Amino acid sequence: MKRKGVLFLLSTVLLALSVLIGCSGSGGNSETGGGSGDDDKPTYEFRLAETHAPDYPTTLADKHFAELVFERSDGRIKIDVFPSAALGEEAAVIEQVQLGAIDFTRTSAGPLAEFNKDYAVFSLPYIFDSDEHVWNFLLSEHGDQLLDSLESSSMIGLAYYSSGARHFYSTDPVTSLEDLQGQKIRVQQNAVNIDLIEALGASATPMAFGEVYSGLQTGVIDAAENNYPSYYSTGHYEVAPHYILDGHQRVPEVLMVSSNTWDKLSEEDQEIIRTAAKDSIDFQREEWAKFEELAEEEVRAAGVTITEVEDVSVWQEAVQSVLEKHGEEHREILDAIDASRP
Numbered sequence: 001m002k003r004k005g006v007l008f009l010l011s012t013v014l015l016a017l018s019v020l021i022g023c024s025g026s027g028g029n030s031e032t033g034g035g036s037g038d039d040d041k042p043t044y045e046f047r048l049a050e051t052h053a054p055d056y057p058t059t060l061a062d063k064h065f066a067e068l069v070f071e072r073s074d075g076r077i078k079i080d081v082f083p084s085a086a087l088g089e090e091a092a093v094i095e096q097v098q099l100g101a102i103d104f105t106r107t108s109a110g111p112l113a114e115f116n117k118d119y120a121v122f123s124l125p126y127i128f129d130s131d132e133h134v135w136n137f138l139l140s141e142h143g144d145q146l147l148d149s150l151e152s153s154s155m156i157g158l159a160y161y162s163s164g165a166r167h168f169y170s171t172d173p174v175t176s177l178e179d180l181q182g183q184k185i186r187v188q189q190n191a192v193n194i195d196l197i198e199a200l201g202a203s204a205t206p207m208a209f210g211e212v213y214s215g216l217q218t219g220v221i222d223a224a225e226n227n228y229p230s231y232y233s234t235g236h237y238e239v240a241p242h243y244i245l246d247g248h249q250r251v252p253e254v255l256m257v258s259s260n261t262w263d264k265l266s267e268e269d270q271e272i273i274r275t276a277a278k279d280s281i282d283f284q285r286e287e288w289a290k291f292e293e294l295a296e297e298e299v300r301a302a303g304v305t306i307t308e309v310e311d312v313s314v315w316q317e318a319v320q321s322v323l324e325k326h327g328e329e330h331r332e333i334l335d336a337i338d339a340s341r342p
């Protein structure tokens, strides 16, 4: 395994250890100082689970959010960010958040779809044209409604973050759709993704994010798909150095808190958290833009074969059946997405 992969694993193991040592015996969250008498201790100490490495734009934004909450609550609310999947992989973390065993998390809308069916809309292929299109929708009343709908899944949606466009990468040379035929492609765990990969003539392997590097290395899978920052940060480009820029999905990131945690907070504290989350969005988008550029530079410098897709309509036609099968269920949201086109 090369350097990036080793570093990623090492940081995961170290963090997991620090979690075990630091939090053994405590539940998901803790009320520490009771708010009176002890000025040094926060009243609440919460955990936020993040799958990415400490320097990834979502992790930086989680920390920025936590700092805003700490300052604005005068140190009463402390949110500790656990990066590198130290608290588990995304699907398992979402379950823990639903139960209130983990307070906050930032995950992709991809795995969220298995917990709230409306979120499956983001895995439908080629529905957004650009980042601007995505953000027009996310910041509209429809985007807010979708965040609010998480309440029915025992979570409170606080904010969206940027995640760019997802493209395929493979251990074998891939310069056209034909080259993907028959490949075993890892996808984020949800039902739409399985249909999408099958429509493209390949076979889908749902798998946790943290297992993809070794999956590619050992040949359990041939290919995967993600944005430039994830492709770079995980070191996947080292083992799957052929990247084809079809931009099949733009799946946003979502910052959430457990309803269980939420219900313990005063309205004033809820407002502090909601506002801090919204105020962390611009910071994340700036960090995202910088890291996306750096990631592209780095993978190019590493000699990855990058193929631009000149005619994406061939790919779009191939996945029509996916939109036919799943589109009706998401008609209202899809109409709102269409209407958000810049």
Ligand code: GTR
Binding pocket: 051, 090, 106, 107, 108, 110, 111, 163, 187, 188, 208, 209, 225, 226, 227, 230, 253
């Ligand atoms: C990334 C996303 C992660 C994770 C990952 C995956 O783009 O930021 O949260 O969902 O994709 O493919 O599992």
